[in-house]
Amino acid sequence: MGNKFTEVVFEGHYDTVRGFIEGLQDGMGTEYKFFFSSEAEIEAETFSELIKEWVFLGHKLQHVVMEDALLTKIQDVLSRKGVNDLLNSNSIKSTLCVKEASFDFKFEAFARKYADEIKGLLSNLPQGVSLHHYKPEEKIDPDAEGVELYAPAHDYIFEGKGTIIGPIEQVFPFRKLLVDHPLIKAEKIYLELC
Structure with missing residues (x-):
């Protein structure tokens, strides 16, 4: 207990984002906690935001709540990826800390x-x-x-x-x-x- 968490919004398909996070953790030998909002029954956005996402991005936004230490590792790895990679530093659309x-x-x-x-x-x-x-x-x-x-x-x-x-x-x-x-x-x- 006492770990800090952040809600991270990724632009990318679910399988790509999940595979990246799980693969990164496996490769580092870590077990940081993370929850996909869609699986954890977390209210990720308002109805108007959901409509906007559906119309403009075709369900490509993934809301993931994760430990800050994992976010730091992800940001470091994505900063070294090129614009043609499936995920790169531009794939993170927002980060907001979770109070409670x-x-x-x-x-x-x-x-x-x-x-x-x-x-x-x-x-x-x-x-x-x-x-x-x-x-x-x-x-x-x-x-x-x-x-x-x-x-x-x-x-x-x-x-x-x-x-x-x-x-x-x-x-x-x-x-x-x-x-x-x-x-x-x-x-x-x-x-x-x-």
């Missing part, structure tokens, strides 16, 4: 067992990650006891929503942990950029 990451989530459970699982996940936050606007609500209706799972009435309901905020290197895997639970729905990760 966040995402909203919600859940609804109809059994105490699942409520306990959700409570356990949300009470075990990674270091540096915080829970905001958390609004859980437990409803118990003894009159509905014995009603089947898909009936309109349930004797127990645990529902809520909230926002997870923290460093991207902690928020990304924690979001994946929550999404892997079938009763938790998480929105895309939003980056606060410098």
Whole structure:
């Protein structure tokens, strides 16, 4: 923890950019962290920016969040590439530091067992990650006891929503942990950029 991350926008096809980053890391023997926004469910741009990219660049912009140390290595290597290479120093269109990451989530459970699982996940936050606007609500209706799972009435309901905020290197895997639970729905990760 404590590594600095930057959102880097590359102009190039996905396979070219991914292959370059992975090949560079393999060649250097490093394992710096990086996330393609499209794979990590990171909100990369506004709708108007998406339309502009689609019209003018044909899906050739790749948003990658990476450790600053990896960015430095990439910039060094690309500075030695020629204009006719698939990637060169002109392939990096922007770099913005990542202050923090966040995402909203919600859940609804109809059994105490699942409520306990959700409570356990949300009470075990990674270091540096915080829970905001958390609004859980437990409803118990003894009159509905014995009603089947898909009936309109349930004797127990645990529902809520909230926002997870923290460093991207902690928020990304924690979001994946929550999404892997079938009763938790998480929105895309939003980056606060410098």
